[in-house]
Amino acid sequence: MAGRSRLISLAAVLATLLGALGLTALWQGKAEAHGVAMMPGSRTYLCQVDALSGTGALNPTNPACRDALSKSGANALYNWFAVLDSNAGGRGAGYVPDGTLCSAGDRSPYDFSAYNAARADWPKTHLTSGAGIQLQYSNWAAHPGDFRVYVTKPSWSPTSALGWNDLQLVQTVSNPPQQGSPGANGGHYYWDLTLPSGRSGDALMFIQWVRSDSQENFFSCSDIVFDGGKGEVTGIGGSGNGTPTPTPTPTPTDPEHTGSCMAVYNVESSWNGGFQASVEVMNHGTEPRNGWAVQWKLGTGTQINSVWNGTLSTGSDGTVTVRNVDHNRVIAPDGSVTFGFTANSSGNNFPAGTIGCVTS
Missing domain, CATH: 2.70.50.50 (chitin-binding protein cbp21)
Incomplete structure (x- = not known):
């Protein structure tokens, strides 16, 4: 665990330096499965x-x-x-x-x-x-x-x-x-x-x-x-732990998804008025994935100001989409690529909802 933490920290520092220089990283990693x-x-x-x-x-x-x-x-x-x-x-x-x-x-x-x-x-x-x-x-x-x-x-x-x-x-x-x-x-x-x-x-x-x-x-x-x-x-939504109400567990609204592709969002560091985040895009399929796109809605008061290892577009409703660049277009089976960004923020550093892969 200690070795993995050092690796993640090193990758974050490298991404910061490369982003500041206007360069890109070329690493690919192994995608992990998830579930509870x-x-x-x-x-x-x-x-x-x-x-x-x-x-x-x-x-x-x-x-x-x-x-x-x-x-x-x-x-x-x-x-x-x-x-x-x-x-x-x-x-x-x-x-x-x-x-x-x-x-x-x-x-x-x-x-x-x-x-x-x-x-x-x-x-x-x-x-x-x-x-x-x-x-x-x-x-x-x-x-x-x-x-x-x-x-x-x-x-x-x-x-x-x-x-x-x-x-x-x-x-x-x-x-x-x-x-x-x-x-x-x-x-x-x-x-x-x-x-x-x-x-x-x-x-x-x-x-x-x-x-x-x-x-x-x-x-x-x-x-x-x-x-x-x-x-x-x-015990959720202010209901306390007393007499249960006949309400099933709520499920958050999903963005569109594309099967074997998934995206994992991570805030690497934050400061007063902004933050840096990374998104790992994973291919859990058995064939290489040729092209990818990730979409989410920014938190209230958040605005992206730089992106590396991806290209950014913003919809009229504030939804953002990041697509691959040439060097990371293909994701190997059970592999992943990572893009990063910095943003101005009033403290809402996470997506307003969930983040997911969409048709590229």
């Missing part, structure tokens, strides 16, 4: 649903989500689907330390450590013990593999750090079907799960997605409560 549980919603998924404001600012109402944003930063919350370890290879107990299961052992490209916090006020999904549910897991990038589903034992408390001995394996599913496009907020794998019987009160569902085509694994922690509920969510 959407039903029942993981901590990172529900916190980003709670936080999205439509202005480019992240303003969660849930106190646990607010603290996680403060401690782990906005990049982690905006990239809610990236709780991963590129080298896990299906390993769990003895490899991922107790107390760090919700952050992929602190080996993710982003800092998800705050989402390990042992507290009882995370957003919750209300379920019925012994009932059947359709479990949904984001296919932000689709890959073959197994999903290992665990539920905490009755002795576990939400105010205790989560360890492997707290978990009971309840299901393993291989290559379940998908619904919706990869790289979209609403796209997901889905399968049926019968919940443990004879349970009441708080619990946590932990899922480890083990890819069969690489060593990369994904980790997901969903806070649940067995109280006769049918999937209602509390």
